Amino acid sequence: MGIFNNSEKKIIEEFSRKSEDRCNDIEKEINELLEDLKSEYEENRSVLYEFKDYINELSLKLNTEEVDKLMDFTLRLGRIKRCAKKGVEALRELSRDQKKMTRETLRDYEEYFYMH
Numbered sequence: 001m002g003i004f005n006n007s008e009k010k011i012i013e014e015f016s017r018k019s020e021d022r023c024n025d026i027e028k029e030i031n032e033l034l035e036d037l038k039s040e041y042e043e044n045r046s047v048l049y050e051f052k053d054y055i056n057e058l059s060l061k062l063n064t065e066e067v068d069k070l071m072d073f074t075l076r077l078g079r080i081k082r083c084a085k086k087g088v089e090a091l092r093e094l095s096r097d098q099k100k101m102t103r104e105t106l107r108d109y110e111e112y113f114y115m116h
Contacts, residue, residue, distance in 0.1 A: 016109040023102035034091045
């Protein structure tokens with residue numbers, strides 16, 4: 001005889017199903033956000049290089065102070081690019097961790113049901 005009666009087992013099975021659905025929904029949403037972020041990053045990743053090339057062309061026409069300002073601006077844009085890249089990497093890691101957590105949760109439920 002099991003520890004739980006049929007109604008308790010049905011409640012736990014329902015909880016397991018809802019948990020799986022929620023995990024899958026979160027995983028799907030994270031993956032969609034990751035794809036959007038990766039796509040936008042890829043579309044814009046060359047902008048900084050294009051801007052640097054443009055500054056090189058302009059530097060011949062500007063005075064030293066103006067070139068220094070543009071170079072400072074370029075450095076700050078580089079930081080923004082690194083931040084965007086880190087955002088993509090962080091979301092990729094979050095996606096991987098969510099998938100792992102979902103698999104572990106489902107495995108825990110399966111082990112529980114087989115033991116009882």
